[in-house]
Amino acid sequence: MENSSRTLEFRFERTIPAPLRMVFDGWLDPKVPGNLWNAAEKFSLDAKVDGLFFWTLNGTSHYGRFTVVERPAQIQHTWVSPKTLGKESIVTVTFKKQGEDTLMTLVHSGIPDTDAGKGHEKGWNYFLDIFPRLFRKGSRKEK
Amino acid sequence: MFTVDQLTDVLIAISHPTRRAIIGRLANGPARFLDVAKPFDTALNAVTKHLKLLERAGLIQRRKQGREVYISFRGEPLRQVAGWVHDYERFWNERLDEFQQYFRDKKKETK
Numbered sequence: 001m002e003n004s005s006r007t008l009e010f011r012f013e014r015t016i017p018a019p020l021r022m023v024f025d026g027w028l029d030p031k032v033p034g035n036l037w038n039a040a041e042k043f044s045l046d047a048k049v050d051g052l053f054f055w056t057l058n059g060t061s062h063y064g065r066f067t068v069v070e071r072p073a074q075i076q077h078t079w080v081s082p083k084t085l086g087k088e089s090i091v092t093v094t095f096k097k098q099g100e101d102t103l104m105t106l107v108h109s110g111i112p113d114t115d116a117g118k119g120h121e122k123g124w125n126y127f128l129d130i131f132p133r134l135f136r137k138g139s140r141k142e143k
Numbered sequence: 144m145f146t147v148d149q150l151t152d153v154l155i156a157i158s159h160p161t162r163r164a165i166i167g168r169l170a171n172g173p174a175r176f177l178d179v180a181k182p183f184d185t186a187l188n189a190v191t192k193h194l195k196l197l198e199r200a201g202l203i204q205r206r207k208q209g210r211e212v213y214i215s216f217r218g219e220p221l222r223q224v225a226g227w228v229h230d231y232e233r234f235w236n237e238r239l240d241e242f243q244q245y246f247r248d249k250k251k252e253t254k
Contacts, residue, residue, distance in 0.1 A: 017243075026246070036238070039238065058149045108231055
């Protein structure tokens with residue numbers, strides 16, 4: 001298995017057209033589409049500080065431990081999956097009132113930088129796999 | 144820093160099977176222009192155009208050695224693209240889009 005000390009961080013923002021508390025609660029409600037629990041094939045969820053969760057998608061299990069649950073401002077938990085090489089990455093979700101809407105920011109940090117390495121190692125199969133999907137999504141411009 | 148324009152250049156460069164084949168050839172090591180062009184059943188002029196697009200994307204570089212010009216592959220732009228489409232980037236975007244859409248639909252229903 002590859003060992004990488006470099007880590008990646010991804011940051012996402014969405015304006016959700018709903019009040020703060022509704023959005024916060026929605027992120028932890030398995031009935032609401034888009035959150036982790038709703039997408040899971042199987043899950044277990046204990047959303048309190050030091051509470052644990054697991055969920056599976058496409059047969060892959062993910063595990064974590066809640067480190068911050070501050071309704072309605074922030075949820076933070078660790079995230080362990082095969083892609084993090086068993087290490088704890090951190091997911092921080094912040095909710096801020098934005099008029100009648102809620103600004104939601106999700107930061108996933110501490111992800112071992114293995115894909116760039118794998119891209120290098122696996123060579124062309126990686127790119128040939130992903131690019132047809134990319135081009136189906138956007139406008140394909142052939143030159 | 145990888146700009147959107149650079150990303151577009153790389154995506155365009157590798158969107159064509161001939162250009163991918165050229166990169167596949169160069170990934171084995173630098174080659175002269177005619178050696179690059181040889182396997183393709185296409186005019187040399189067309190190969191030149193493909194090479195220009197690959198060069199613009201930073202995927203190849205030319206180096207003069209004596210009378211010959213050698214073309215070599217540069218992998219860095221592809222590694223940048225690999226970071227751009229990291230699995231987690233795609234995963235969270237899909238999740239958040241679905242989450243946002245749920246609340247948009249809900250808002251429409253209540254109007």
